[in-house]
Amino acid sequence: MPGKRGASAAVAVDALRQRIIDGTYAPGDRMPSATLISEEFGIDRGTAARVLAQLREAGYIITKPSSGSYVRSFERIVRSFPHRLTVWREGEAIQDADTGKRARMVEVTVGEVPASESIASSLGVAPGDPVLRRSRRFAVEQRPVQLADSFYLIDMVRATPIVYTDTGPGGVYARLAEIGRAPVRFTERLHARMPYPAERTALELPGGTPVIAIVRTAFDAEDRCVEVTEMIIDASAYELEYHAEV
Amino acid sequence: MPGKRGASAAVAVDALRQRIIDGTYAPGDRMPSATLISEEFGIDRGTAARVLAQLREAGYIITKPSSGSYVRSFERIVRSFPHRLTVWREGEAIQDADTGKRARMVEVTVGEVPASESIASSLGVAPGDPVLRRSRRFAVEQRPVQLADSFYLIDMVRATPIVYTDTGPGGVYARLAEIGRAPVRFTERLHARMPYPAERTALELPGGTPVIAIVRTAFDAEDRCVEVTEMIIDASAYELEYHAEV
Numbered sequence: 001m002p003g004k005r006g007a008s009a010a011v012a013v014d015a016l017r018q019r020i021i022d023g024t025y026a027p028g029d030r031m032p033s034a035t036l037i038s039e040e041f042g043i044d045r046g047t048a049a050r051v052l053a054q055l056r057e058a059g060y061i062i063t064k065p066s067s068g069s070y071v072r073s074f075e076r077i078v079r080s081f082p083h084r085l086t087v088w089r090e091g092e093a094i095q096d097a098d099t100g101k102r103a104r105m106v107e108v109t110v111g112e113v114p115a116s117e118s119i120a121s122s123l124g125v126a127p128g129d130p131v132l133r134r135s136r137r138f139a140v141e142q143r144p145v146q147l148a149d150s151f152y153l154i155d156m157v158r159a160t161p162i163v164y165t166d167t168g169p170g171g172v173y174a175r176l177a178e179i180g181r182a183p184v185r186f187t188e189r190l191h192a193r194m195p196y197p198a199e200r201t202a203l204e205l206p207g208g209t210p211v212i213a214i215v216r217t218a219f220d221a222e223d224r225c226v227e228v229t230e231m232i233i234d235a236s237a238y239e240l241e242y243h244a245e246v
Numbered sequence: 247m248p249g250k251r252g253a254s255a256a257v258a259v260d261a262l263r264q265r266i267i268d269g270t271y272a273p274g275d276r277m278p279s280a281t282l283i284s285e286e287f288g289i290d291r292g293t294a295a296r297v298l299a300q301l302r303e304a305g306y307i308i309t310k311p312s313s314g315s316y317v318r319s320f321e322r323i324v325r326s327f328p329h330r331l332t333v334w335r336e337g338e339a340i341q342d343a344d345t346g347k348r349a350r351m352v353e354v355t356v357g358e359v360p361a362s363e364s365i366a367s368s369l370g371v372a373p374g375d376p377v378l379r380r381s382r383r384f385a386v387e388q389r390p391v392q393l394a395d396s397f398y399l400i401d402m403v404r405a406t407p408i409v410y411t412d413t414g415p416g417g418v419y420a421r422l423a424e425i426g427r428a429p430v431r432f433t434e435r436l437h438a439r440m441p442y443p444a445e446r447t448a449l450e451l452p453g454g455t456p457v458i459a460i461v462r463t464a465f466d467a468e469d470r471c472v473e474v475t476e477m478i479i480d481a482s483a484y485e486l487e488y489h490a491e492v
Contacts, residue, residue: 082490192438244328
């Protein structure tokens with residue numbers, strides 16, 4: 001294809017992104033190679049490789065080793081409330097209820113942190129009191145989709161595997177059940193907004209992608225709050241489903 | 247204040263909007279008058295009036311007759327599922343459960359339309375078959391916050407006030423109950439995204455404001471689908487709350 005001589009990397013990034021957004025390049029399609037991009041836009045091959053790198057970093061394409069780059073195709077994760085919050089009874093993990101057999105990766109860090117005002121209010125401690133925080137970053141099919149911070153009373157969880165990164169079969173809820181604190185009632189509050197810069201970075205969000213901020217509170221049979229979880233999810237990766245009988 | 251001579255209306259709009267976003271002008275604060283804006287930015291008074299008009303059209307300020315302009319202050323509407331879907335039993339309207347005594351306005355249009363594929367699938371008719379549509383646009387405190395289209399089987403609702411714009415105490419659900427079709431089970435599926443141009447216009451959304459698209463399906467005690475509602479809500483105006491016991 002004849003090159004547009006002098007076009008910059010930014011012009012090529014914009015043009016290729018536009019073709020992905022308008023469907024000229026459909027999900028799963030193979031992207032033109034760096035060689036073809038360099039010819040079409042009249043840029044050198046190194047610059048064309050950087051164009052592909054930028055599209056990859058912005059989440060539009062994925063690159064498979066020794067195969068090439070492809071338009072990202074991603075089936076929304078369906079998150080079904082409250083079904084997903086009951087699967088621990090069969091030893092399953094909540095996130096597995098959402099993603100089934102899709103490749104999933106979790107980074108977990110656990111530690112004590114001072115309680116924020118809202119966490120303190122939910123857990124019934126004073127702001128600044130130490131609470132246990134489990135921070136997770138979930139990726140599905142190599143795409144980061146969710147940041148989640150769960151908070152617990154230290155005295156309640158100290159002697160349980162909840163303080164470890166790996167909490168075992170059924171996860172935290174199965175461990176809460178073992179100490180007589182099984183969660184039986186849940187509230188989720190959510191709103192959607194544009195991401196803050198740190199969230200955009202952590203979730204590798206392309207421009208124009210909102211997040212949904214969710215706070216879930218879990219209560220046991222005696223109506224004690226046993227967990228508060230603050231989540232930030234990539235709005236383009238999820239569909240949320242809620243069921244109720246009245 | 248000394249003027250920045252030569253600044254355009256766009257510069258003034260950007261600067262004033264930034265002060266609203268960063269809290270320099272807090273919700274409910276009185277905005278500087280057109281005269282003060284013309285002095286600060288070195289623009290004539292007519293241009294300064296247009297600056298205020300642009301901020302008003304973008305949803306950042308409201309103007310009170312013979313008083314001035316104020317930074318819009320708007321308390322999020324808390325939409326509580328499934329509680330809000332039970333208030334018809336006391337003759338209350340669902341939207342009243344959300345907004346209490348706040349000023350509310352609804353525009354309603356009712357008519358027959360051909361069923362889309364997803365509506366047809368939910369209601370159990372063929373795509374293109376006529377169904378009854380109730381289209382509503384809700385405003386709270388003069389701010390448009392929601393577009394909602396509800397769909398019904400024509401044969402089911404033909405002889406009921408559901409075909410009128412005013413459905414009476416308790417609304418549609420109370421009328422469904424009167425014909426033995428009271429909704430007792432609900433599913434909501436939602437995702438968040440940037441608005442389409444028509445949605446942005448209808449909801450008068452400022453830039454950078456996502457919407458939440460919700461589809462609610464209602465079933466009666468015999469598990470027949472009695473209503474499907476497609477909603478688009480201004481994400482900055484709402485907080486969604488979901489409760490469940492398991």
